[in-house]
Amino acid sequence: MIASRFLPRQHLQTLFDQLDALGYRCIGPQVRDGAIVYDRLGDLTALPIGIGAHQTPGRYRLEHQDHQRCFAWANGPQALKPLLFAPHETLWRTERDDAGRLAFTRELQPAQRQAVIGVRACDLAALALQDAHFADARADPSYSRRRHDLLLVGVECGQPADTCFCASTGEGPAISTGTDLTLTELDAGFLVRAGTEVGSALCDALPLRAPSDGELAQAEAEIEQARLSQHRSLPGRNLRESLFANLDHPRWDEVATRCLACGNCVAVCPTCFCSTEREQPSIDGSGSTRVRLWDSCFSAEHSYVHGRLLRPDTRTRYRQWLTHKLGGWHDQYGRSGCVGCGRCIAWCPVGIDLTAEANAICSDASESAQEAP
Amino acid sequence: MTSPPKSPLQPVDSLDRRPRLAVHKLSSCDGCQLALLNAGASLLRLAERFDIVHFAEAGIIDVDAEADIALVEGSVSTAEEAERIQTIRARSRWLMPIGACATAGGPQALKNLANAEAWIASSYPEPQHIDARPTADAVAAHVHVELELPGCPVSTPQVLAALASLLAGATPLAEQDKICLDCKRRGQVCVLVTQDAPCLGPITVTGCGALCPSLGRACYGCYGPAENPEVATLAQRFAELGLDAEAVKRRFLFQQSGAAPFQQLLREWHPKPRAGSATASVDQGSSMTSEDRDHSMISASGEDEDD
Numbered sequence: 053m054i055a056s057r058f059l060p061r062q063h064l065q066t067l068f069d070q071l072d073a074l075g076y077r078c079i080g081p082q083v084r085d086g087a088i089v090y091d092r093l094g095d096l097t098a099l100p101i102g103i104g105a106h107q108t109p110g111r112y113r114l115e116h117q118d119h120q121r122c123f124a125w126a127n128g129p130q131a132l133k134p135l136l137f138a139p140h141e142t143l144w145r146t147e148r149d150d151a152g153r154l155a156f157t158r159e160l161q162p163a164q165r166q167a168v169i170g171v172r173a174c175d176l177a178a179l180a181l182q183d184a185h186f187a188d189a190r191a192d193p194s195y196s197r198r199r200h201d202l203l204l205v206g207v208e209c210g211q212p213a214d215t216c217f218c219a220s221t222g223e224g225p226a227i228s229t230g231t232d233l234t235l236t237e238l239d240a241g242f243l244v245r246a247g248t249e250v251g252s253a254l255c256d257a258l259p260l261r262a263p264s265d266g267e268l269a270q271a272e273a274e275i276e277q278a279r280l281s282q283h284r285s286l287p288g289r290n291l292r293e294s295l296f297a298n299l300d301h302p303r304w305d306e307v308a309t310r311c312l313a314c315g316n317c318v319a320v321c322p323t324c325f326c327s328t329e330r331e332q333p334s335i336d337g338s339g340s341t342r343v344r345l346w347d348s349c350f351s352a353e354h355s356y357v358h359g360r361l362l363r364p365d366t367r368t369r370y371r372q373w374l375t376h377k378l379g380g381w382h383d384q385y386g387r388s389g390c391v392g393c394g395r396c397i398a399w400c401p402v403g404i405d406l407t408a409e410a411n412a413i414c415s416d417a418s419e420s421a422q423e424a425p
Numbered sequence: 426m427t428s429p430p431k432s433p434l435q436p437v438d439s440l441d442r443r444p445r446l447a448v449h450k451l452s453s454c455d456g457c458q459l460a461l462l463n464a465g466a467s468l469l470r471l472a473e474r475f476d477i478v479h480f481a482e483a484g485i486i487d488v489d490a491e492a493d494i495a496l497v498e499g500s501v502s503t504a505e506e507a508e509r510i511q512t513i514r515a516r517s518r519w520l521m522p523i524g525a526c527a528t529a530g531g532p533q534a535l536k537n538l539a540n541a542e543a544w545i546a547s548s549y550p551e552p553q554h555i556d557a558r559p560t561a562d563a564v565a566a567h568v569h570v571e572l573e574l575p576g577c578p579v580s581t582p583q584v585l586a587a588l589a590s591l592l593a594g595a596t597p598l599a600e601q602d603k604i605c606l607d608c609k610r611r612g613q614v615c616v617l618v619t620q621d622a623p624c625l626g627p628i629t630v631t632g633c634g635a636l637c638p639s640l641g642r643a644c645y646g647c648y649g650p651a652e653n654p655e656v657a658t659l660a661q662r663f664a665e666l667g668l669d670a671e672a673v674k675r676r677f678l679f680q681q682s683g684a685a686p687f688q689q690l691l692r693e694w695h696p697k698p699r700a701g702s703a704t705a706s707v708d709q710g711s712s713m714t715s716e717d718r719d720h721s722m723i724s725a726s727g728e729d730e731d732d
Binding site for chain 2: 085112139313315316320333335337345352401402
């Protein structure tokens with residue numbers, strides 16, 4: 053275990069200043085439109101100081117709380133995904149040259165060093181999965197460039213929401229890997245530990261002191277409490293066998309009577325990676341632009357193959373989402389596609405709970421269902 | 426899911442004349458014509474590539490002109506329009522109704538749910554002078570159409586994209602995604618989940634760019650139902666948010682009341698009782714329960730009124 057140091061709260065701005073001096077564009081949590089979102093952050097006064105987020109299935113409300121902490125909330129609707137897997141991105145342009153021939157030009161955004169402050173364990177696990185999809189296997193150029201220039205400051209989660217279940221999936225709430233710098237927030241300041249050389253260099257530039265035994269014990273107790281306070285869980289970490297053995301389970305019909313097939317679960321899921329591409333011809337006929345958009349397995353286009361819709365209704369679309377997320381991912385990436393962030397539960401307009409559906413469908417299954425922590 | 430037929434046009438290079446474009450108007454507010462007229466520089470390029478043979482708001486009038494592409498705004502609401510749409514069809518190779526009136530009847534289709542003749546008789550001392558069919562219809566209820574572009578008004582980028590595709594000899598893409606997907610792509614925060622706003626985004630086809638949610642307001646469905654619209658499920662959710670049955674139905678009684686899934690809801694839907702839930706009904710002016718207000722210590726907007 054890397055030894056932690058302590059950053060008094062009044063010196064948090066120093067971290068921002070250091071990142072700024074190194075040429076990083078700081079992205080961090082802030083309140084906008086009734087939620088905590090990640091966006092450009094000028095200085096630490098924009099952080100959600102004294103704000104909590106009350107989340108239940110289909111419901112999200114911010115709350116003022118009687119403290120000065122900046123990270124005392126569980127995740128908001130998005131974190132890292134839109135920063136790396138852009139929801140709307142131009143891939144290439146086609147222009148007609150003077151001779152009437154088509155010329156294709158790749159569109160690549162200029163490099164920009166970005167530092168994201170306040171990343172949670174669930175989102176770090178999701179990032180590793182997005183990396184496996186976009187950076188390792190396919191080497192998507194835009195994703196890879198943005199990923200290369202990304203610095204991550206994690207903050208361990210002390211206040212999971214009612215919808216969180218990262219303890220069940222094994223991702224959190226403590227952060228074990230994947231950050232340049234990891235913070236644990238206490239009332240008086242932050243325990244800080246470096247995860248990379250860049251993080252170590254940052255630490256050297258911060259006014260850190262040794263933490264007291266009380267501070268170390270308090271941090272450990274808060275993380276343990278965050279783990280114990282979670283009450284949702286999946287029935288196991290590998291549900292592949294039990295899900296695919298239950299493709300005709302009556303629960304699929306039942307959940308289809310509650311599901312809107314709106315795709316909000318997919319859009320807020322930090323691991324979902326499906327996209328669609330559109331051609332946008334210019335009205336003067338001189339060329340065309342190819343764009344990539346976030347797609348969803350709840351859309352018609354997603355299962356449209358050669359004149360036929362493979363998944364015409366809500367039942368088959370919901371089943372696709374759940375069996376792929378919790379089953380098919382094991383074949384693709386060697387683990388479940390769920391990191392326990394609970395966003396699909398909170399941001400479902402009708403409050404469908406993925407853990408409840410998985411438990412209902414896999415209830416009669418197998419040893420894999422017995423290994424829940 | 427069906428694709429519209431292929432473009433009647435060849436790629437522009439191989440054409441020996443400019444394709445002809447007509448923009449017709451039936452019963453409507455002209456807002457969809459204005460959406461096209463406000464296209465700025467794109468309108469000038471459009472005028473360079475098409476021979477615009479009829480477009481009343483642009484001052485070009487030849488209502489009987491033959492056209493390769495005909496856009497039609499407005500509903501079929503009079504006997505004269507019912508005849509004229511047949512003529513337009515006969516003289517147009519590709520017919521594309523634009524906007525809520527032409528694709529679903531528009532707000533005037535609300536009269537389809539009432540006794541229109543009785544309304545007219547109660548409003549006018551000499552009702553025989555009013556030329557109004559008993560219903561306001563979508564264009565497709567009268568003639569075959571190649572592609573419909575919904576919206577109130579229609580989306581200018583969608584019209585331009587469809588025309589650009591047709592000019593390139595390609596089949597235009599019919600937008601099918603729901604507002605929710607578009608809203609999330611734009612990084613907007615869900616007004617239903619954070620405010621209990623009775624938002625129609627989960628069942629409405631996009632094209633507007635999730636405009637109302639971008640302003641913290643509930644979508645009121647002016648683009649009409651998307652494919653696979655779970656209308657009854659959303660209606661039940663609105664009932665659980667505290668809207669009584671009438672208030673729920675009124676959410677579906679705007680520009681798109683003539684759309685088939687909304688018609689079915691209005692005919693068949695009743696709220697399901699929930700075990701243990703309060704039966705108090707809340708009128709449409711309030712979209713939040715008192716419990717919500719207690720929890721909503723930081724509201725996304727200063728108001729919680731309805732449309």
